[in-house]
Amino acid sequence: MKKIHLQPIDGNSTGYLGLLAILGAFVLGALGSTYYMEHNGHWVTGMDNQIVWGMPHVFAVFLIVAASGALNVASISSVFQKKIYKPLAPLSTLVALALLMGGLMILVLDLGRPDRLIVAMTYYNFKSIFAWNMILYNGFFVIVGIYAWFMLDRTMKQYSRYAGIAAFVWRLALTTGTGSIFGFLVARTGYDMAMMAPMFVIMSFSFGLAIFLLVLMASYNWTGRELGDAVVNRLRKLLGIFAMAVLYFVFVYHISNLYATEHHGFEAFMLLGENGGETYSNIFWIGQILIGSLIPIAMIYAPGVANCRKTLAMACLLIVFGGLAQMYTIIIGGQAYPLDIFPGMEVLESTFNDGLVSQYSASLPEYLLGLGGFAVSLIVIALGVKVLGFLPESLADSVADPHAKAE
Amino acid sequence: MNKTETVNISRRSFVEKSATAAAALTIAPGIFLNQVHAKPAAEAVTDAKRWGILVDTAKCASGCTSCVTACHEENGIASHGRPLTDQQWIRKVKLKDKQTNHVVSLPVMCQHCEKPPCVDVCPTGASFKRDDGIVLVDRHICIGCRYCMMACPYKARSFAHEAVDNVVDYQPRGKGTVESCTMCVHRVDEDGTPACVEACTEAEHGAMIFGDLKDPESAISKELVKHGGTQLRADLGLNTGVRYRGI
Numbered sequence: 001m002k003k004i005h006l007q008p009i010d011g012n013s014t015g016y017l018g019l020l021a022i023l024g025a026f027v028l029g030a031l032g033s034t035y036y037m038e039h040n041g042h043w044v045t046g047m048d049n050q051i052v053w054g055m056p057h058v059f060a061v062f063l064i065v066a067a068s069g070a071l072n073v074a075s076i077s078s079v080f081q082k083k084i085y086k087p088l089a090p091l092s093t094l095v096a097l098a099l100l101m102g103g104l105m106i107l108v109l110d111l112g113r114p115d116r117l118i119v120a121m122t123y124y125n126f127k128s129i130f131a132w133n134m135i136l137y138n139g140f141f142v143i144v145g146i147y148a149w150f151m152l153d154r155t156m157k158q159y160s161r162y163a164g165i166a167a168f169v170w171r172l173a174l175t176t177g178t179g180s181i182f183g184f185l186v187a188r189t190g191y192d193m194a195m196m197a198p199m200f201v202i203m204s205f206s207f208g209l210a211i212f213l214l215v216l217m218a219s220y221n222w223t224g225r226e227l228g229d230a231v232v233n234r235l236r237k238l239l240g241i242f243a244m245a246v247l248y249f250v251f252v253y254h255i256s257n258l259y260a261t262e263h264h265g266f267e268a269f270m271l272l273g274e275n276g277g278e279t280y281s282n283i284f285w286i287g288q289i290l291i292g293s294l295i296p297i298a299m300i301y302a303p304g305v306a307n308c309r310k311t312l313a314m315a316c317l318l319i320v321f322g323g324l325a326q327m328y329t330i331i332i333g334g335q336a337y338p339l340d341i342f343p344g345m346e347v348l349e350s351t352f353n354d355g356l357v358s359q360y361s362a363s364l365p366e367y368l369l370g371l372g373g374f375a376v377s378l379i380v381i382a383l384g385v386k387v388l389g390f391l392p393e394s395l396a397d398s399v400a401d402p403h404a405k406a407e
Numbered sequence: 408m409n410k411t412e413t414v415n416i417s418r419r420s421f422v423e424k425s426a427t428a429a430a431a432l433t434i435a436p437g438i439f440l441n442q443v444h445a446k447p448a449a450e451a452v453t454d455a456k457r458w459g460i461l462v463d464t465a466k467c468a469s470g471c472t473s474c475v476t477a478c479h480e481e482n483g484i485a486s487h488g489r490p491l492t493d494q495q496w497i498r499k500v501k502l503k504d505k506q507t508n509h510v511v512s513l514p515v516m517c518q519h520c521e522k523p524p525c526v527d528v529c530p531t532g533a534s535f536k537r538d539d540g541i542v543l544v545d546r547h548i549c550i551g552c553r554y555c556m557m558a559c560p561y562k563a564r565s566f567a568h569e570a571v572d573n574v575v576d577y578q579p580r581g582k583g584t585v586e587s588c589t590m591c592v593h594r595v596d597e598d599g600t601p602a603c604v605e606a607c608t609e610a611e612h613g614a615m616i617f618g619d620l621k622d623p624e625s626a627i628s629k630e631l632v633k634h635g636g637t638q639l640r641a642d643l644g645l646n647t648g649v650r651y652r653g654i
Binding site for chain 1: 475487489490491492493494495498499500501502503504505506510515524526527528529530531532533548549550551552553554556557558559560561562564565566567568569570582583584585639640642643654
């Protein structure tokens with residue numbers, strides 16, 4: 001293998017500055033939304049006492065899960081010693097850190113009291129999986145940060161494999177923790193399942209790799225650097241496998257629920273759209289399964305498109321869309337389905353919507369906050385590749401994998 | 408200490424101290440009147456008691472909302488005219504048994520679980536349970552993440568979606584934090600009865616009994632021994648402090 005140089009990008013072009021300006025506008029939109037929501041209180045959003053977590057959480061959890069997945073390439077390189085991915089491992093850590101930053105920003109700015117962040121950092125209830133997640137998120141920054149440093153610093157390079165293994169274990173813990181936020185909710189029919197944790201792990205593999213591929217292809221395309229098919233096609237196939245694995249987990253999740261009579265109501269709501277679940281079943285079947293899984297899987301494996309970057313980019317975008325749809329059905333759908341407080345009873349009257357499907361319609365500030373989180377992630381990546389040498393100068397096939405066979 | 412100093416009290420000093428003591432003896436009963444029987448503020452709550460409420464749905468009148476009104480008046484909870492985001496510490500529900508068609512009416516509030524899921528999930532420990540079984544939110548360290556609302560099986564918690572007016576001094580509340588029934592802890596600590604229970608009695612329904620579940624001589628314990636009482640979602644094993652009869 002030829003020596004591969006990691007080179008910062010120039011970052012002086014109009015396109016680059018324009019990109020930063022557009023992303024900056026989204027961040028301003030998010031900050032404005034936060035001010036509006038916090039000044040007036042959350043009643044101005046679509047959230048209420050029934051749907052307590054809304055669109056900001058859909059974006060935030062998606063980004064946090066994707067952050068872990070963006071580390072795939074680095075993990076395969078350091079832990080499983082696949083040399084072809086080694087040049088891309090630093091970029092993988094940058095994307096992972098950036099996505100986590102964006103996700104956490106949303107989560108914090110949506111708190112009822114974001115000004116009390118210091119309280120969240122200093123008061124820990126160790127029985128709370130949420131508190132554990134705070135430790136996991138902060139630890140992720142530290143461990144992945146050290147991992148990136150070891151890879152980029154010639155004098156520390158020898159230790160990078162150990163840091164990579166630590167980061168690999170930590171990222172699995174992080175996604176397990178994030179899935180468990182839902183899995184541990186014993187009272188809600190749509191949650192309360194240990195499977196949530198591994199499902200979130202596998203979701204992270206797929207969503208994170210899709211975003212990583214988009215970042216990779218965009219940055220090479222926009223900087224005019226050469227990116228060979230050998231690396232991209234390997235990642236493309238890997239993405240296909242991950243997307244199918246997510247489908248498998250979703251299948252097992254629903255088949256388990258379908259077996260238990262007490263969950264039939266929820267499944268009818270989510271899969272058949274009964275009892276007011278039309279929105280969620282539509283988002284599930286059309287958004288998550290068709291557009292977000294089956295179509296991109298077909299695009300990945302379709303004959304004749306192996307080297308087509310546009311097809312792959314579109315497949316990645318659809319997987320991102322499908323991921324957001326999946327988060328929506330999990331987070332919003334899970335809350336919209338009524339809590340079964342009085343089993344065997346029909347609620348005739350209640351002033352608190354007991355027994356009714358809750359309605360939710362995200363407000364503009366919620367969307368803006370969510371998109372602002374994405375923008376923060378992309379700004380961090382854009383600045384990262386300019387300041388430090390995260391991107392290999394060339395990943396042409398002759399450099400990345402001289403023995404690669406063309407497809 | 409010099410012996411002469413100990414007895415060397417001037418006449419002026421003597422008069423001053425006597426007057427202070429007399430004033431203290433006169434005023435003190437007024438100041439401390441409400442604490443005569445109550446637990447002193449400095450005394451820690453212990454698990455010698457477990458407070459609970461028993462609701463007899465046969466006596467709970469359909470359409471009566473005395474308990475709700477009393478609770479909200481007592482705790483300064485005002486509606487903003489937006490039912491979906493207004494705080495509700497207690498609500499009335501009317502249920503029909505799907506099999507038997509038997510209809511019951513009952514109030515639902517925080518069930519003050521022995522093993523509260525809201526306390527388990529709270530990242531900062533703002534949700535906590537006192538040793539006497541009362542589940543509360545410390546609104547000084549609540550960050551407004553709403554995870555407790557996700558975890559509560561009874562939808563007993565509300566989020567302050569907007570500025571809170573009408574705050575009463577014994578019940579600090581504020582925008583951006585989560586709140587729920589405190590079992591009127593400020594009354595309980597002064598040997599009182601929760602406002603909802605009192606209102607139910609005053610309305611002559613007598614559907615709610617408040618008391619110490621650990622005291623076999625308390626009215627609530629005697630009623631429970633005699634007629635039993637069920638928990639909402641008993642399958643979750645939370646051992647609630649609020650019990651119901653007739654559902």
